[in-house]
Amino acid sequence: MVDARLPAEWLGSIRIDNLSDRAFRVLAGALMWCNGQGTDGAVPDRYTKYLHPDGDDPAAFEELERAGLWEHLDDGYRLAGWTTTLRQSTAEEVERYREGARRRQKEYRDRQRAATRATPPARAIGVRATRDVTHNAARDATANVGSGSLTEPGKKTRAYATRDTTAHVTHNADSPFCAKHPEGTSEPCGACARARTALEARENRLSIGGWDCTVDGHKLVTDGTCAVCAYRPDRSVA
Numbered sequence: 001m002v003d004a005r006l007p008a009e010w011l012g013s014i015r016i017d018n019l020s021d022r023a024f025r026v027l028a029g030a031l032m033w034c035n036g037q038g039t040d041g042a043v044p045d046r047y048t049k050y051l052h053p054d055g056d057d058p059a060a061f062e063e064l065e066r067a068g069l070w071e072h073l074d075d076g077y078r079l080a081g082w083t084t085t086l087r088q089s090t091a092e093e094v095e096r097y098r099e100g101a102r103r104r105q106k107e108y109r110d111r112q113r114a115a116t117r118a119t120p121p122a123r124a125i126g127v128r129a130t131r132d133v134t135h136n137a138a139r140d141a142t143a144n145v146g147s148g149s150l151t152e153p154g155k156k157t158r159a160y161a162t163r164d165t166t167a168h169v170t171h172n173a174d175s176p177f178c179a180k181h182p183e184g185t186s187e188p189c190g191a192c193a194r195a196r197t198a199l200e201a202r203e204n205r206l207s208i209g210g211w212d213c214t215v216d217g218h219k220l221v222t223d224g225t226c227a228v229c230a231y232r233p234d235r236s237v238a
Contacts, residue, residue: 002038002094004031007087015067023063026051030070030079031088038091041070041079048076175199197229 006028010016019027029051034041049055061077064070070079082088089097176199177184178191185192194214211219211228218226225232 002035002089004028004035005087006031015069019067020060020063022052022057023060023067026057026060027064027069030077031086034079034082035088035094038094040090041082041086041088042073042076043070043078044076046076197231 016024030041030043033039033047033050034043043051048061051057052060061072065072065077068080070077079086083090175182176192176196178189178195181189181192197214198212213219213226213229213231218231219228220226
C-alpha cells in the first residue's frame with residue numbers, strides 16, 4: 001500500500017486556497033489514484049471518473065489546469081511537479097522501498113528459522129528439568145500434609161504417631177487422670193480430660209470395636225450425642 005502526501009505548506013497556500021472544494025477533492029483523488037497505480041502523476045481519460053464520487057467533473061478539471069496543478073494531454077491528464085511541487089514518490093522509489101522491505105523481512109525470517117533450529121535441544125532440556133523440579137517440589141511440599149501423609153524416613157505416619165503419643169492417656173488403667181497427674185490435679189489439664197472421657201467410654205462398653213473418640217472423634221447420632229462414649233451436647237468435655 002502506497003500513501004499519497006498532502007504537503008504541509010498547502011495549508012495557507014494561495015494557489016490551493018483559491019481552489020473550489022470540488023477541484024481540491026479531484027486533486028486529492030488524483031494523488032491517491034496515481035500513487036496506488038504507480039503512474040507518476042498520469043491519469044488516462046478512462047480513469048478520471050474515479051477522482052470524484054460524482055464522476056467526471058470538467059469544470060474542476062479546467063480549474064486545476066488553470067491553477068497549473070495539472071496539464072491536459074491527448075489521452076488524459078498529468079499532475080505537474082510530481083516529485084517537486086507535489087512532493088510525491090516515484091514508482092521506481094516505491095519499488096526500491098518495497099524490495100528493501102521484502103529483503104529485510106526475508107533476512108529476519110531466516111534469522112528466526114536459524115534460531116529455532118538451534119534451540120530445540122536446549123528448550124527440551126529446560127522443559128524436562130522444570131518438570132522434574134516441579135514434580136519433586138510438589139512431592140516434598142505435600143508429603144507431610146494430611147493425617148496419613150509421610151514423615152521422615154523410618155518414622156510412622158502422623159495418624160499412628162498421634163495414637164502412640166496419646167497411648168498413655170487413653171489406654172492406661174481405669175483412671176480418670178493422666179500419667180503426669182496420677183492423683184489428679186486442681187489445674188486444667190487436657191490429658192486428664194481425655195483420660196476421663198476414655199474411662200467413661202470404656203465403662204459404657206464401646207459399641208464399635210477399636211473406636212477411640214479422643215483420636216477418631218465422636219460418632220454423633222441425630223440428637224447430637226455420641227454413640228460410642230458418654231458425650232452429650234449439654235456437657236462440655238475438654
